[in-house]
Amino acid sequence: MQEAVQRSRQVRHMTPDPRFLLFGLVALVLTLVVGTLTAYLLAEKELKTLGKVTHTELGTVEYLRQGKGPAVVIVHGSPGGYDQFLTLGTLLSRYGYEVISVSRPGYLRTPLGKNKTPHQQAALIVALLSRLSIKRASIIGISGGGPAAISLAINYPERTSALILIAALSGQAFSNEAGRGDGGLLANDLGFFVAQTFPSHFMSLLGSIEPEDGEVVVSEDERLILASELFRSLGFRSLRNAGFRFMGSE
DSSP states (O other): OHHHHHHHHHHHHHSOOHHHHHHHHHHHHHHHHHHHHHHHHHHHHHHHHHSEEEEETTEEEEEEEESSSSEEEEEOOSSOOTTTTHHHHHHHHHTTOEEEEEEOTTBTTBOOTTOOSHHHHHHHHHHHHHHTTOOOEEEEEEGGGHHHHHHHHHHOGGGEEEEEEESOOOSOOOOTTTTOOOOGGGGSHHHHHHHTTOGGGGGGGTOOOOOTTOOOOSOHHHHHHHHHHHHHTTOOGGGTHHHHTOOOOO
């Protein structure tokens, strides 16, 4: 009988105090929250400082230059910004190109202003090229950046070496403020930041990136970075909403 009582006391002694479990859980949650907020603030600061801002005769433009060689301009999709395909710029610069990634009007630190239509956006990009003393460039238009890229090639052939379109729009998708929902949690800057920490789910968007001769152009790690950049450039919506809400096309 005494042995049974002793065993019972030992079991009670070994059972963790629920208060300590609750304290540990609260501490874990607080650590995760503080860590996430810190990472979020650092990412926002980097986004606002990595690119450069210059003033042209047609307005202010944010951009980033990578590499040296023949110029290539990346016109990002919607939403997006100069940060949408930084790794693509790195890959192209590896093959001897200078890459200029721009933030279209209404995205990040390029104000929407009067440069709303594809033609006006194209003119602004040309003004940026003039500001950077670049005479000609190959233009890559991605997704919602397609109309501006096409307009640039059509209206400024003397400034265009080549036109490359990647899943690009070629007509009107939305006009002014139409068709724009809030997007729930993913429209929230912090909510989207948390979601974008899992880029592997979006790897399938990139497909296989290999030329016919079998040379591997993009490693698995680089593909993951590309997917992460693509997904991340959809976030921080408060810094992109002005352009994202205006996708009018003339």
